């Protein structure tokens with residue numbers, strides 16, 4: 001029994017850990033709560049889904065945590081044949097996606113640019129990704145360095161797993177937040193959340209089986 005209160009139903013994302021930038025800036029996912037093995041994160045959530053966006057000047061330590069660039073997760077392209085950054089998102093159930101929003105840094109004077117291209121593949125079981133990917137090419141912006149949210153429309157794609165590939169435009173890709181929108185029709189208010197909680201509590205109390213509460217449509 002489980003009622004997901006996450007509006008987007010995201011259970012976890014798997015990806016390579018963010019990298020070190022210079023002597024004192026770590027672009028890692030500091031709050032990731034899954035497993036970390038050999039620089040790879042899997043089975044958890046962290047800074048890409050904490051609703052906190054980074055500010056343009058990634059070097060500021062605005063929460064005084066002693067961690068510059070805290071809100072950002074970044075990867076560097078240090079080889080000519082560097083593969084795109086791959087992030088795999090797992091959802092609570094198959095979803096009919098409508099868009100993806102990625103909050104990106106574009107401080108090109110510091111070798112950071114928004115991805116050149118993003119590709120998204122969809123899967124129901126997590127093993128096979130079939131069908132044409134959703135592709136978005138981002139026009140290089142060499143004028144404005146402000147961090148921004150890039151919105152990628154997703155037309156008619158359903159899946160429980162999404163594989164996202166981000167292709168390098170510059171030496172660094174830095175992102176701070178990723179949000180998927182899917183065809184959810186009911187918004188979760190505190191009242192509804194409380195009702196679901198009571199429902200699940202009483203159903204377990206009286207052994208009347210598992211309440212199959214369909215929150216999403």
Ligand SMILES: [Ca+2]
Nearest residue numbers: 047052176177
């Ligand atoms: Ca964040």
Ligand SMILES: [Ca+2]
Nearest residue numbers: 028070071072
């Ligand atoms: Ca970070």
